[in-house]
Structure formats: structure tokens, C-alpha cells
Amino acid sequence: MNPVRNPISNGVKPIFQLDAEVIHQVKVAEESYILSLNAPPIARAIQPGQFIQIRCAPLLPRPFSIYRVREKRILEVLYEVIGRGTQRMAEAKKGDRLNLFGPLGNTFSYPHAKGISILVGGGVGLAPFYDLAEALVDPKRGRRKKEDILVLLGARNRKRVFCEKDFRKLGVRFEIATDDGSYRFKGFVTQLLEKHLRTTHDARRTTHLYACGPNPMLQRVSGLSKKFRIPCELSIDATMPCGYGICFGCAVKVRTQDHFCYKLACIDGPVFDTKEIVWD
Amino acid sequence: MSKIDLSVQIGSLKLKNPVMVASGTASYGEETSRVFPLSRLGAFVTKSITLKPRQGNPPTRVVETPSGMLNSIGLQNVGAEEFLKKKLPFLRKEKVPVIVNIAAKRIEDYAALTARIGEEKGIAGFELNVSCPNVKEGGLEFGTNPNCITEIVRGVRRETRLPLITKLSPNVTDIVTMAKAAMEGGSDAVSLVNTFLAMAIDIRKKRPVFSTTTGGLSGPAIRPIALRMIYQVYRALKCPIVGIGGIMNAEDAIEMMMVGASAIQIGTANFVNPKAPLEILEGIENYVKKEKLRHLGDLVGVI
Numbered sequence: 001m002n003p004v005r006n007p008i009s010n011g012v013k014p015i016f017q018l019d020a021e022v023i024h025q026v027k028v029a030e031e032s033y034i035l036s037l038n039a040p041p042i043a044r045a046i047q048p049g050q051f052i053q054i055r056c057a058p059l060l061p062r063p064f065s066i067y068r069v070r071e072k073r074i075l076e077v078l079y080e081v082i083g084r085g086t087q088r089m090a091e092a093k094k095g096d097r098l099n100l101f102g103p104l105g106n107t108f109s110y111p112h113a114k115g116i117s118i119l120v121g122g123g124v125g126l127a128p129f130y131d132l133a134e135a136l137v138d139p140k141r142g143r144r145k146k147e148d149i150l151v152l153l154g155a156r157n158r159k160r161v162f163c164e165k166d167f168r169k170l171g172v173r174f175e176i177a178t179d180d181g182s183y184r185f186k187g188f189v190t191q192l193l194e195k196h197l198r199t200t201h202d203a204r205r206t207t208h209l210y211a212c213g214p215n216p217m218l219q220r221v222s223g224l225s226k227k228f229r230i231p232c233e234l235s236i237d238a239t240m241p242c243g244y245g246i247c248f249g250c251a252v253k254v255r256t257q258d259h260f261c262y263k264l265a266c267i268d269g270p271v272f273d274t275k276e277i278v279w280d
Numbered sequence: 281m282s283k284i285d286l287s288v289q290i291g292s293l294k295l296k297n298p299v300m301v302a303s304g305t306a307s308y309g310e311e312t313s314r315v316f317p318l319s320r321l322g323a324f325v326t327k328s329i330t331l332k333p334r335q336g337n338p339p340t341r342v343v344e345t346p347s348g349m350l351n352s353i354g355l356q357n358v359g360a361e362e363f364l365k366k367k368l369p370f371l372r373k374e375k376v377p378v379i380v381n382i383a384a385k386r387i388e389d390y391a392a393l394t395a396r397i398g399e400e401k402g403i404a405g406f407e408l409n410v411s412c413p414n415v416k417e418g419g420l421e422f423g424t425n426p427n428c429i430t431e432i433v434r435g436v437r438r439e440t441r442l443p444l445i446t447k448l449s450p451n452v453t454d455i456v457t458m459a460k461a462a463m464e465g466g467s468d469a470v471s472l473v474n475t476f477l478a479m480a481i482d483i484r485k486k487r488p489v490f491s492t493t494t495g496g497l498s499g500p501a502i503r504p505i506a507l508r509m510i511y512q513v514y515r516a517l518k519c520p521i522v523g524i525g526g527i528m529n530a531e532d533a534i535e536m537m538m539v540g541a542s543a544i545q546i547g548t549a550n551f552v553n554p555k556a557p558l559e560i561l562e563g564i565e566n567y568v569k570k571e572k573l574r575h576l577g578d579l580v581g582v583i
Contacts (some may be wrong), residue, residue, distance in 0.1 A: 006426045015314045018553055059499060060344050060551055101554060240552040241342050241349060245311040248304075248327075249342035261335050262356060267311070280338075 010267040015104065015244060019097040023074055025090075028162040029155075031081045032124065033090055041101045048110075048132040049191030049235060049271045052077075052102030053243040061101065063266070065127035065239045068134070068166075075100075078127040078163065078247060103158040104243045105270045107208060108132050108233055110142040115207035117144065119151045120193055120221055122213020124246070126153050128235055132210065133172050146171040150202065154189025154213065158182040189213070190220040197228045206230055209274075212237075222274040232274040238265035253278040286561075286576045288322070288542050290520045291403050291468025295322035295377060298576065299533070299561045302524050302547035303328055303381035303407060303447070304353065308367035315554040318374040320561065322543060326367070328383040328409045331393055333359035338491050343480050348499030348526070349548060350478055352490040355383055356442060358467035360396055368400060377404035379445065387428065391435035398440040398477060405442045408467075411449030411474035423449035423474070426461035433465025445522055447471040450502075450509055459513040459521075469520035471545065472513060473506045499548040500526040506568050507539055514540020514548060514581050528556070530563020540581040 024036040025267045053061035062085045067078035081090050119129040136142035149172040155161045167174035176191040177185040185192045196202045211221040212235035225232035238250035245267035254263045254276040286297040300323045306312045336356025343350050371378045382393045411423035422428040446462035450473035459470045475496025480489040506525025523541025526531050533544045549556035
């Protein structure tokens with residue numbers, strides 16, 4: 001099926017739906033893969049922080065961050081096998097086709113800040129941060145120095161560490177924490193972050209945080225951002241049946257002036273300012 | 281576009297084709313219009329509107345089940361005034377008949393809502409949600425009591441001349457009684473069916489997945505039951521029916537029309553395949569061509 005460009009309606013950006021060909025699939029760590037899909041219209045339009053829906057599960061599609069965009073036509077998806085849908089994805093071979101829908105959601109901001117930005121990824125929560133790091137150091141986009149971008153990966157153990165080479169090649173700083181200490185820093189990635197904010201040369205120079213990962217980790221990062229008074233953007237994962245704001249399934253509790261309300265992770269997010277989020 | 285006549289009549293409402301999006305599965309149209317022009321639809325049914333805004337239920341709100349999904353959204357919506365101010369103007373421009381779905385927790389609120397919304401231009405009809413399983417008051421209670429249904433429809437009927445479709449709950453012993461109650465109240469048609477009351481457990485947390493304990497089951501899993509209910513109502517009452525329940529493709533839609541649905545609504549399929557309504561419409565068109573039917577309406581209730 002040829003990708004069909006949808007009509008632009010009311011100045012709102014179109015969402016593309018297409019059957020994308022699998023170009024390549026590589027296992028990057030235990031239970032973790034990078035899938036390369038040929039999807040030019042989405043690849044041209046997608047921005048750091050946005051996501052796509054992949055129809056991989058028995059019924060409802062599942063949301064995935066974009067790890068990297070190549071040659072303005074290939075989307076790389078970094079994912080972990082956790083259920084039937086991702087198991088099916090892991091079995092996909094070169095030449096197979098997967099139905100995609102996107103780009104979806106909002107984007108990370110890249111303030112032209114001086115100082116250091118720290119990008120914190122818990123497990124496959126690292127997924128959106130290659131694309132973001134690349135944008136941040138791009139002379140036309142983020143215009144940031146490579147040494148001012150620090151990416152932290154938290155992994156269960158050394159078998160779950162991935163993408164180190166990619167980030168090193170990009171030239172940004174990259175550090176790893178493993179829960180069991182089997183590789184590099186021993187402890188949670190939030191402890192590694194705290195170390196940076198407290199004791200290192202980065203402490204007073206950090207001006208922006210980004211985080212993506214399991215909710216307890218995000219909550220901890222959120223707490224640190226408050227404590228150290230550093231602006232922080234979180235990419236929230238939620239059960240997302242539709243991905244484009246029609247089902248109201250992916251509610252995220254946010255503060256309002258007088259109380260709280262539910263925003264939708266798929267269209268109001270997935271990126272939220274940490275100050276907005278109400279943690280229950 | 282071909283010249284095949286796909287138009288259908290639902291009581292006093294004439295639509296150019298039988299395909300609508302089901303309430304709560306296309307919000308207020310802006311998102312769906314990023315995927316295809318709404319003008320391709322027979323009609324657009326809005327997410328349920330209540331008098332006052334509702335913030336909806338806390339997450340978790342959705343869980344996938346075999347061939348279906350459970351939801352407990354809790355009628356999150358912007359309320360009538362905001363709908364008229366911010367949402368309806370967009371839909372008006374889209375050149376699609378707009379059916380406003382309304383829900384309320386008190387019987388008299390249905391009439392109040394109809395009166396307020398019916399004042400505005402650009403509305404083709406109302407669908408009365410008397411069957412939401414996920415709100416504490418009203419909702420399902422109304423939908424399982426035929427006297428309540430008649431009273432609600434009668435109250436609304438006094439306020440408007442626009443076509444009324446009453447959306448019924450399948451969580452009843454005898455669906456025909458409920459349909460009859462709606463028609464006696466002055467409804468032009470019934471839409472069959474809303475979601476099935478169902479449940480899921482989080483075995484790790486040892487509690488129900490939803491804060492509301494139960495949720496509503498939709499998707500292909502419910503389609504054969506919806507089909508049976510439409511068949512029963514059509515056989516008994518011969519009233520106009522809008523078929524809803526797990527339609528994923530044109531074959532499913534045609535099945536529903538054959539047992540008595542004059543038109544159909546696409547719900548869960550919109551989440552799986554955003555272009556489903558268009559593909560279903562094209563499939564119906566192909567079927568009509570292949571079967572050399574003069575008029576799509578000839579299929580309705582042939583079984």
C-alpha cells in the first residue's frame with residue numbers, strides 16, 4: 001500500500017497511516033530491539049518527543065517513541081519485549097510490513113539555555129533521547145555544545161544496557177547506572193542523577209532536565225527537579241488505545257488553579273512539565 | 281465518488297450513507313478530521329455532552345481483552361456551554377450532519393440539555409445516552425428501566441422537533457421492551473447497543489482494574505450479541521435501528537443491516553484503524569455494486 005497523504009484540514013497537521021516495510025531489526029540487549037521501518041511521510045514530519053502507534057497487538061495499537069530518524073525516511077524504534085504485541089514485533093523480519101500511525105503527541109522543548117541539560121532514561125525510557133540529543137546538538141536546532149548534553153541510562157543489569165555506542169558516536173556525555181552494579185554506577189539512575197546535581201562539576205550548571213521511564217522513576221526525578229529548582233519535562237507512558245485524542249483512555253492527572261483535571265497523554269502530552277503532574 | 285445511492289432513512293433523518301462514528305470514539309471531530317474529511321461520513325455523533333463539565337474517572341480507564349476492550353472513562357466532557365462555544369463551530373464547518381449525544385444524571389436534565397443545544401444552528405439530531413455503565417448516577421439505571429426511558433424521551437420530545445435516537449443498554453433481560461419504551465416516548469429510532477457491563481482484576485494489586493469496579497465491554501467480542509439484539513428488536517417492532525457493536529469491516533456492517541439496522545456506527549474500530557469508517561463505507565459500496573442492488577435500503581431487515 002502506498003502511503004497516502006491525508007488532506008490538511010483547518011491548518012491542523014495531518015496524521016499519516018501507512019504499512020511500513022521493516023528495513024532492519026537488531027537485538028541491542030536482552031529482550032531489547034531496534035526496529036527500522038521505512039515510513040517517509042512520518043519520518044519527515046516527526047519531532048523529538050512525538051510518538052507513533054504500531055498495530056502489533058491483537059486488537060489495539062501500542063505507542064512507541066522514536067529512537068532515531070535516518071535519511072528522512074527511516075524510523076528507528078527502540079523497544080523491550082513485554083507482551084504479545086512487542087513479541088510479535090520482535091519476530092518481524094526484513095520485508096514484513098507493520099501498520100503505523102503518526103506523528104502523534106507534543107514535543108520536547110529545547111530552550112536555548114546555557115548550562116547543562118540532563119536526559120534521564122529508565123530502561124527503554126531512553127528511547128526518545130537519542131532523537132532529542134541529536135536535535136539539541138544540531139547547529140540549526142538546539143545549538144547546544146555536545147559536552148553540555150548529559151544522557152543517563154538506568155538499566156537492571158549489564159545485559160540490559162543498550163545504545164552506548166550510538167550516544168558516544170554522537171559525542172554527547174553518556175553515563176550508565178545498573179541496579180545491581182554489574183556495569184558502571186551501582187544504583188538507580190535517579191541516584192546517579194542526584195549525584196550529578198549534588199556533587200559534581202555539573203551541580204550548579206544544570207539548567208534543564210528531561211526524563212522518560214517508569215512512573216516511580218519519573219516521580220523521583222520530579223522530586224529532584226523541585227529540590228534543585230531545575231525545570232523538568234517528563235515523557236509519560238500511559239495505556240493509549242487510540243493515540244490521537246478520541247478515546248480519552250490515557251488520562252493524566254494534572255494541577256489546575258483550583259483543583260485538578262485529567263489531561264490526555266496522547267494529545268496534551270506525552271511531554272508534560274513536571275510541575276503540572278499530580279502524583280497519587 | 282460513484283453515483284450509487286447509499287442514502288438511508290432513520291425515521292425523519294435522511295443520511296447520504298449509513299456510516300457514522302459512535303459516540304465517544306471520535307471526540308468532537310477535530311482529531312478525526314486530521315485523518316479523513318468528516319464530510320465522508322453519513323453523520324458525526326459527538327462524545328456525550330452533559331449539562332456541566334465532567335472530569336471523568338481516574339486512570340486506569342481502558343484495558344484490552346480478548347477481541348475487545350473495557351473502558352471506564354466516566355463521560356469526561358467539556359459540558360454544554362463549552363461544547364456550543366468551542367466544539368460545535370468546528371463541526372458546523374465540516375459539512376457533515378451532526379448528531380449530538382447527550383447524557384444526564386437527572387431525567388429533567390435531558391430535556392434541559394436538548395432545549396439549550398437545540399437552540400443552536402447546525403444540529404441534525406440528538407442521540408440520548410440512557411445507557412452509560414460508568415457513571416454513578418443515571419446512566420445504566422435509566423437504561424434498564426422502561427418507564428424511565430419513556431419519560432426521558434417524552435421530555436426531550438417536547439423540547440425539539442429534531443430527530444431523536446435513543447441509545448440503549450444491552451444489559452437487560454429483554455431488549456425489545458426497552459426499544460418499545462423509547463419508541464413510545466417519541467424516539468425516531470433506537471441505537472443498539474451500548475457497551476456490556478464487564479469487569480477486570482489487577483491480580484498484582486488484588487483489586488479491580490477500574491476505580492468504578494466495572495467497565496463497559498466493546499469491540500468484536502460483543503458483535504454477535506449486538507447482532508442478535510438488533511434482530512430481535514427489528515422483528516418485534518420494525519422500528520428504525522442504528523446498529524452498533526464491534527463492527528470492524530464492511531461485512532460486519534452489512535450483517536447488521538441485514539438483521540434490521542438502517543445505519544451503523546463505528547466505535548472501537550476507530551482506535552484500531554483510524555480510517556476504518558472510510559474503508560467500511562467503501563466496502564459497503566463495493567458490495568452494493570457487486571450485488572447490483574438498486575438501493576442500499578433494500579438490504580435492511582432481509583433476514
